[in-house]
Amino acid sequence: MLSTFTTMDLYLLSPMILLFIFSLVPVFTKVLNKNNEPSDMMSLYLPLIGIVFAFIATCGIILIKIVNGAPKLIFSGSIMVDGLAMWSVIIVLFITFFALVLIKESSFTPKHLFSEYVMLMLNAAVGMMVVAYSNDFILTFIGIEMASLCLYMLIAMSEETRLSKEAAIKYFVLGSLASAILLYGIAFIFGTTGTTQFAEITETAATLASTSRLFLVGCVLVFVGLGFKVSIFPFHFWTPDVYQGSSSPxxxxxxxxxxxxxxxxLLRFFATGFLAVDRASGLVSTIQWLAVMSMMLGNIAALRQNHLKRILAYSSIAHSGYLLMGLLVVGLSTNSVLGASGTLFYLFSYAIMTIGAFGFLSLFEKSENSMVTVDHLKGLAYRRPYLALVISIFMLSLAGIPPLLGFFSKFYIFSAAMKQGLYWLVIWGVVSSVISVYFYLKPVVYMYMKQEDEALVGEFKDSASVSFTVGVSAALIVIVGLSSGPLYALIRGSVLSLF
Amino acid sequence: MLLSLITFLPVVFALMIWFSGSNEKALKQMAIAFTLIEFALSLLLFRYYDPSVATLQLVEQHTWVSQMGVSYFMGLDGISFWLVILTTFLTPITLLGSWTAVKSKTKGFLVCMLLLETSMIGTFLAMDAILFYVFFEVSLIPMYFLVGIWGGANRLYATMKFFIYTMFGSVFMLLAIIFMMFMAQSQLGFMSASLLDFYKLEIPFVAETFFSTQTLLFFAFSLAFAIKVPTFPFHTWLPDAHVQAPTPGSVILAGVMLKMGTYGFLRFVIPMFPQATEHWAWVLLALAVVGIIYGALVAMVQTDMKKLVAYSSVSHMGYVLLGLFALNTLGITGAIYQMLNHGISTGALFLLVGMVYERTHTREISNYGGLAGYAPIFSILFVIVTMSSIAVPMTNGFIGEFLILQGTFLAKKEFVFFAVTGVVLAAAYMLWMVKRVFFGKMGKVVQEFKDKNESLDINAREFAVMLPLIIMIFWMGLFPGTILKWSDTSVKHLVNNISKYELVIHKNSEANKSLYSKNDKLNIKEKIN
Structure with a gap:
């Protein structure tokens, strides 16, 4: 096996390796420093620099791939280096960078365990990157577990004592169940195809789907396992509670x-083409309804919420519904560049909007059991005009109002679904996005159109890290939104290798 | 460049206002100066637009999202010409008219107004369907803030309803646009969202069924525009929004934003779906007629002046729709004329109601009476505008309504019989209001002011606001030819080729070229400075 190892292969994995090495810096310094918390330099800035290095390495890989056409499958085919992997890595690095920037000043972060905290975060990111790179079900499973285990701990480590523990336990128990289901599904697929690699499953998926019932059972179980992680209806119940219990970053x-x-x-999984046969038509319509229900339930449940984090949690369920629409297009057609690039673009823009929206929330989070409700935003526009402006940008973008990024991401996904002929699904999609306007505009209403309520406002700290994060993401939303063409073209070019 | 300059200059101005000091008076003066510059700039269109040919002129085209065939594509023809001028004309008037109406958060207000101007002009100039959609939706945001921040007591409900209602309609339009983009891909070989390409599409149409492609697209677009116009039964957001909106919001909403709907019918629905339009015109004609009569009847029983004017809008916009779907030159010309009329006279009515409301803080008709003796100039202006609104000859309203009714009579007689009752009803509700407000026994409020010996009449600023509108009312009533000659060829071109409409980009673009010559650049700069 070792013979298939070249330096090039290692270089292609360098973002992951770099991030892992840098994740060890804070804890090692702490141990060598007689268990005292190391300085910010060691525990925060160095890891941030590590992320930047990883980002540069990723860009390098993209360049090499364009110039040299580097090998796609490495490590006996279990690792796939392609556009999808690279873009997902960029999304992970982006979100990790800003989450790390925010985490230092979050009041839920345990100050005496900060090095461990950073290490866990970076390792969760490494786990996510493993999933992004993986061409193998087993590796996907390992990556997801690695990321999830880190996250369970991160949530449980919060300074806040009640909600975070509840969230951690909920997430852990339900997450383990979902992992078990995923593994069970993988076993079925391995049993029927004799392999766990996506590229090889692709060759037999279409025939097996129409002949083997067991294979389809396996596919359904894998979908359920992964669907839990991305909170698709009806596997979404953990989402609001877990979101509420963890600190915003x-x-x-x-x-x-x-x-x-x-x-x-899921994209890699759906691209194997197991849905594109007649036998799977029942599954197709089930997934369609899951998408519809995710969009409708997410958006309707959010209507009645006043708690900002729960609003965003329900809206994330709805966003999963939109993404599922893109996935379905990939699953149904044999060559769906539109679907894959729409989904990837959506993920990218969702990352930008999410980090911005939760970034501003961390300004308001202060103490035990703090519930940041829309009431806290009353009259904010007249005390903090710029903050109110960027919050409005996040909300309008999440609602899909043009010309912001959120509109274009929906536009690309809807286009893909229209092309595939999923008209009813798209109509459900736009109707639910009209519904969502109501609750996305609610914070805007409170900020601009209500008198402020002194009792609720209290003092809130000013934080450079939050300003930096929300500033960057708001600027990206506007700029990338207005000129989404080039980015979309890049993404579209890079997903070609999927098919 | 000219069209982009006209469109985006207000954004630049809005940024300048955002970053300047907090002296309210200076800000307002700045904003008015800026919008006057913008108006002057838009007058350059008279020079560069060539009305003798029915082509798309002053075109600018750049790729935007090349993969999807979306481009930044702006162009001007006779259909959009006057609507652009109307927008730039009404904005400074509205700002001057709201000098005292908006007392708090002036900076934000001015920024909203300028952004609104950009989005409205952009809507009229965009020749790419996605670009149009973007402008069409963006216009909701400043209006949402205008109503929500500076509106009346029930403003939150009204502004939310306005936003969601309009958005509900337009998302279906978005789907229809996406559908047509793929249709362009299969028929023309490339994806495109350009309207010129959309006009070339052969969209399958089956008359017998509702579920034929062209019919569905027709109704998807019509829903979006019918809500915007608004046509009965989609009008319910309008009275709420109007009553709660501050005066400038109402003026812009009635004056320009409603025209986005009728403009959409004229730009998208009629030329793109000719067979469906032919076949289903009766639906919209019927809705138009119901709207005319229903709006008038409801207006008649209103006790609130602003609400009365709001419902009269429903009635008047019904005429515009009637003219459009008469599908002949007279009808469509009349509809375009009526769009301008409605912008001017309803805008003027909202301004006048706002002026008196600022003094008395009541819009209840029953509180007034005998105002004519106590506020003579105000009364004279109000009566003139009323005459224009009820289409008395020599005013602009007459020309528009006459053309529309004549056009409809030639095409669809059965609808005219009902529509003309609207003319009588309009006279009834407007004159009845005039009678109750201005004549008869002196009302409670007027008496109060008389006792306190305070003036109720308008001041010089308000007179200056009304003067251009009054001039336009008579100008358009007496010399319609001067207005119509700018849109005539485009309308004739549309009507003559209604089943196979094509719009070409101005080839011999002298007007275009001269734009880039040195002299003209200087000219523009002078105008700005």
């Missing part, structure tokens, strides 16, 4: 990062 990390890589894995 962590929620953003979890919401965007896990979602991005699990959808990447």
């Amino acid at each position: 962590l929620t953003a990390f979890m919401a965007a990062g896990i979602k991005a890589v699990c959808f990447a894995a």
